Amino acid sequence: MDKLAYTSVNAMKSLMNRQTAIANNMANSNTVGFKADMVSAKSQYLNGPGHDSRAMAVERPMQADMNSGSVTQTGRSMDIALEGDAMIAVQAADGKEAYSRRGDLRIAASGAMVTGDGFPVMGAGGPITMPPAERVDIGADGTVFFVPQGGDPTQPQELDRIKLVSMTGSAISKGPDALFRAANDGVLPVDDNARVISGALEESNVNMTAALVDMIETSRAWETQAKLLRTAQELDESSAGVMSMPQ
Amino acid sequence: MSNSALQVARTGLDAQNTKMRVIANNLANVNTTGFKRDRADFETLAYQNVVTPGAPSDAQNRFASGLQLGTGVKLSGVGKISTQGTLQNSENALDMAIEGGGFFQVERPDGSTGYSRAGNFSLTAEGNLVTSDGLPLIPAIQVPQGATALTIGNNGTVTATLAGQNEPSELGQIELANFTNPAGLLSVGNNILTETAASGPPQVGEAGTEGLGNIRQGALEQSNVNIVEELVNMIETQRAYEVNSKMISATDEMLQFVNQQI
Numbered sequence: 001m002d003k004l005a006y007t008s009v010n011a012m013k014s015l016m017n018r019q020t021a022i023a024n025n026m027a028n029s030n031t032v033g034f035k036a037d038m039v040s041a042k043s044q045y046l047n048g049p050g051h052d053s054r055a056m057a058v059e060r061p062m063q064a065d066m067n068s069g070s071v072t073q074t075g076r077s078m079d080i081a082l083e084g085d086a087m088i089a090v091q092a093a094d095g096k097e098a099y100s101r102r103g104d105l106r107i108a109a110s111g112a113m114v115t116g117d118g119f120p121v122m123g124a125g126g127p128i129t130m131p132p133a134e135r136v137d138i139g140a141d142g143t144v145f146f147v148p149q150g151g152d153p154t155q156p157q158e159l160d161r162i163k164l165v166s167m168t169g170s171a172i173s174k175g176p177d178a179l180f181r182a183a184n185d186g187v188l189p190v191d192d193n194a195r196v197i198s199g200a201l202e203e204s205n206v207n208m209t210a211a212l213v214d215m216i217e218t219s220r221a222w223e224t225q226a227k228l229l230r231t232a233q234e235l236d237e238s239s240a241g242v243m244s245m246p247q
Numbered sequence: 248m249s250n251s252a253l254q255v256a257r258t259g260l261d262a263q264n265t266k267m268r269v270i271a272n273n274l275a276n277v278n279t280t281g282f283k284r285d286r287a288d289f290e291t292l293a294y295q296n297v298v299t300p301g302a303p304s305d306a307q308n309r310f311a312s313g314l315q316l317g318t319g320v321k322l323s324g325v326g327k328i329s330t331q332g333t334l335q336n337s338e339n340a341l342d343m344a345i346e347g348g349g350f351f352q353v354e355r356p357d358g359s360t361g362y363s364r365a366g367n368f369s370l371t372a373e374g375n376l377v378t379s380d381g382l383p384l385i386p387a388i389q390v391p392q393g394a395t396a397l398t399i400g401n402n403g404t405v406t407a408t409l410a411g412q413n414e415p416s417e418l419g420q421i422e423l424a425n426f427t428n429p430a431g432l433l434s435v436g437n438n439i440l441t442e443t444a445a446s447g448p449p450q451v452g453e454a455g456t457e458g459l460g461n462i463r464q465g466a467l468e469q470s471n472v473n474i475v476e477e478l479v480n481m482i483e484t485q486r487a488y489e490v491n492s493k494m495i496s497a498t499d500e501m502l503q504f505v506n507q508q509i
Contacts, residue, residue: 024317027259
């Protein structure tokens with residue numbers, strides 16, 4: 001029996017993974033600061049004696065589309081959109097530093113400043129904790145100002161500066177918690193020139209039209225592989241027919 | 248074979264559907280006095296690891312990034328956006344608007360304190376100042392019968408000219424409360440919010456001091472819902488819903504094709 005069937009099944013498995021990634025991008029088209037996932041496959045030849053005619057589709061490590069999403073004004077003082085390639089340093093669940101583009105910050109019950117998905121935001125000396133405050137504002141360079149309880153609203157005090165880093169020139173990848181991490185547990189350097197827009201949020205960068213086209217393309221590629229599978233079956237049947245004993 | 252694309256698209260439909268409810272509630276409350284609009288916050292669900300980042304690709308090298316497939320989206324919460332609503336003059340002496348931060352304190356039927364921005368107060372037959380639902384203000388303000396020229400100052404001082412007197416006399420002082428994190432208050436309906444662990448304890452004070460807003464008599468704070476913004480959000484949500492449902496039908500067709508062909 002020819003191994004064509006296995007090549008096709010492998011491709012179909014790969015295409016369903018791709019479809020899942022596209023579905024995830026579509027589902028997250030409204031998630032603040034979401035970066036679309038890009039799935040690609042490479043051909044893997046099994047080199048050896050004979051003619052290299054068989055190539056398996058093998059998924060390549062996934063990358064995130066780091067293009068900026070659109071920025072919308074929200075008017076909320078603790079919403080920030082990051083300019084350029086800046087990222088907010090946050091503390092991941094394992095206590096290590098990770099990076100996010102989510103700028104919908106809020107104060108957790110513990111007083112910690114957290115991102116919209118609940119990761120503590122890092123300042124110059126570790127996670128930022130807010131004292132009881134009447135009002136919190138974030139400056140264009142990420143400095144957090146607050147008016148203490150009972151304080152003078154015209155005299156905001158400086159609390160800390162959100163650790164903003166630049167990802168330029170560093171290998172970063174997205175983890176299972178949708179946070180970005182530097183390669184080999186590295187820590188990205190503080191970017192003093194990083195700027196934020198306060199009162200605005202960066203929307204998801206999922207391009208719906210492109211996602212729809214990718215979806216259709218994947219569906220059709222899947223059908224082609226299913227056809228090949230069917231053809232492999234027919235070839236097998238006919239060769240079995242040739243070799244069957246005359247009755 | 249895993250058909251997880253179907254399940255992932257379903258999470259998208261669920262989340263967009265819930266967002267639509269939040270938008271519908273905002274739109275429904277566009278004329279509710281003191282209403283603060285809600286915003287639906289989305290969050291990615293966990294990723295499935297197919298190739299772990301950092302896993303060895305051969306004896307010397309490691310994968311710089313992994314292959315992870317997302318499992319969709321969920322609504323992480325609904326946050327109140329507490330920007331100031333526009334003030335509308337009503338020329339009613341018992342209407343009050345808060346200009347700036349702070350909430351009116353009212354006594355709920357169970358004796359606990361509720362917090363509200365809705366300043367459309369009225370008087371009971373006994374002369375008590377109550378909300379439109381009849382909940383008395385804290386501290387209680389009693390207006391004697393026959394009192395005229397009821398005036399509420401910017402700092403919440405209530406004065407009136409009592410029957411048979413020429414000089415206005417002070418009836419009480421309205422106090423406002425504010426919270427470290429007003430977005431953490433719990434909405435219990437009827438324009439009332441209650442304290443939670445996330446909001447922190449209330450700080451009560453005279454209006455106009457300690458970051459509390461001024462009281463404006465004869466005006467009402469409109470809801471801060473922006474119709475245009477909500478309509479744009481509605482269209483965006485509707486489109487996102489459509490795209491996710493397209494994904495479901497596309498994946499369904501893929502599986503259907505396989506079932507028929509093979």
